[in-house]
Amino acid sequence: MSIDSTRARPARAFGAVAGAPVGVIPGMEGGEDGVRSRLENLRETLTGVSTLLGRHSGKVLRGDGGSGLVLRRVEAESRLLAELAQCKGVLSRVHRDLKDALAELTELDLQSARRHQEAERFHRRVMDASFRWGTEWDIVREVKETFEYASSPLLRVGGGLYFGPTQAFLTRYAEHAAVVRSLYGQARERCEVLSGFAREALEGPVFRPTAGMSxxxxxxxxxxxxxxxxxxxxxxxxxxxxxxxxxxxxxxxxxxxxxxxxxxxxxxxxxxxxxxxxxxxxxxxxxxxxxxxxxxxxxxxxxxxxxxxxxxxxxxxxxxxxxxxxxxxxxxxxxxxxxxxxxxxxxx
Structure with a gap:
């Protein structure tokens, strides 16, 4: 299942609101409650991405199955590559919107010096977080072409209709399959880090109520x-x-x-x-x-x-x-x- 296929669900699930950044719902309230709602939306988006990525943590990602071409595995890797490109875009927007939401929070009157200090400290942490996608993303188009060729009826297991895969192509295919696994690891890592940020922002001291208790x-x-x-x-x-x-x-x-x-x-x-x-x-x-x-x-x-x-x-x-x-x-x-x-x- 791709992220696009979830659009029939509520928009908050993946922030799929036309013309709006991830985490922003048109008409959402402002102030502290508005920032909290945006952060909750971002966390829900990240949960959806994590669930999607988790579905690919089996045999394909372990890279086993021999050196030959298995059509089912090739199709799974092609599907994963397409979904990784979507996840990359979503995660990049989540990071941007998380920084924006926290920046807005630091400008609000939180009625507590402690909470304001925590908001500023946490915003600096998120701003200082270095997220650089690996250079493997530069050859995604080539990887896609390799998988498209590998899924051709001409190269089916046991010999295609006309000829089988050469050793050079099998080597290239193995290299590009490894690239996909690397991209997957990057996406999972960034999703986990951003999820941790969102969780800490919502459950940490920033939104902890001011004192007052029976x-x-x-x-x-x-x-x-x-x-x-x-x-x-x-x-x-x-x-x-x-x-x-x-x-x-x-x-x-x-x-x-x-x-x-x-x-x-x-x-x-x-x-x-x-x-x-x-x-x-x-x-x-x-x-x-x-x-x-x-x-x-x-x-x-x-x-x-x-x-x-x-x-x-x-x-x-x-x-x-x-x-x-x-x-x-x-x-x-x-x-x-x-x-x-x-x-x-x-x-x-």
């Missing part, structure tokens, strides 16, 4: 998602995220951010399933030590959807060592959209 929703998060929520809340409040995600050597901080005046905040996020759990003094002390080692002007904050033990609360309040955001503070911050500065002021 405590019931917070309780259902994975601990890594809770860390991301904290980073999103800081971003919403105007902080620039320096690092998000803890790990070895993180000095107790899951998120490090800086405000508009250059003041740093180190934040530890402690999540408990269903909000049932308490944060003890060792966690608070660990974060405080990390903050002091990093910079004495750094503000350490521990956030939890649970509660703090009495020992942790008393130690943190002594000399105002560490600020604590408990379940009620988190409700104000995440559910009621109260800025962190006000949450810290109102914390007991």
């Amino acid at each position: 405590l019931d929703q917070v309780d259902e998060l994975h601990h890594s998602e809770f860390e991301q929520l904290v980073a999103d809340l800081l971003d919403r409040d105007g902080y620039r995220i320096v690092r998000s995600g803890g790990g070895a050597g993180d000095q107790g901080a899951d998120v490090i951010a800086v405000d508009e005046f250059g003041r740093y905040i180190m934040l530890q996020a402690k999540h408990f399933r269903d909000g049932r759990g308490s944060v003890g003094q060792p966690v608070v002390q660990h974060l405080y030590g990390g903050a002091m080692a990093e910079h004495h002007a750094t503000l350490p904050v521990v956030v939890t959807n649970g509660r703090f033990t009495g020992g942790a609360t008393v130690w943190a309040k002594e000399r105002d060592r560490v600020r604590l955001v408990d379940r009620e503070g988190l409700r104000l911050w995440a559910q009621e959209d109260v800025p962190l500065s006000d949450v810290l002021t109102s914390s007991p």
Whole structure:
């Protein structure tokens, strides 16, 4: 089946809209929703191309079957060559339209510094991606002529009506069959890379909603998602995220951010399933030590959807060592959209 044969399907399947670039549907809405729709259309187009190419991953592409001419195999290779030419055009347009869609996204008001930074970073990645089709595409016309001659009744297996294929022609045919397999590999590789770009654009942080979540929703998060929520809340409040995600050597901080005046905040996020759990003094002390080692002007904050033990609360309040955001503070911050500065002021 060729791409052309799918035109009876909805236009989104392969972006086959007369006069419109791949991924653009006439009358499509603009703004962020419009860009998302275009990217979804591009991903659907790439899925169609991938499905089409996948149908040729059998015997023909392995190049086996002996050195002679097998009419069925020749016809399959001819069909593949024609479809590869169509796929090449579609993939080139998808790459162009992907860059255009991401460029448009960077110009929109995404209501989040983090999302805007991610959009710009991702756009640069796609722009820097080097896609060069191999020189084998320069001889596609010759390859096509070889396959047309090979499928002639004159050269059927066992001798044609008048004569059989010469050794020179068999060698040329084998070389051109290898060219088709190379073209196929290039198309599959580019399709996979572009599909990865489209998937990452749609499922990555660019389109992740701005922060705002009920405590019931917070309780259902994975601990890594809770860390991301904290980073999103800081971003919403105007902080620039320096690092998000803890790990070895993180000095107790899951998120490090800086405000508009250059003041740093180190934040530890402690999540408990269903909000049932308490944060003890060792966690608070660990974060405080990390903050002091990093910079004495750094503000350490521990956030939890649970509660703090009495020992942790008393130690943190002594000399105002560490600020604590408990379940009620988190409700104000995440559910009621109260800025962190006000949450810290109102914390007991």
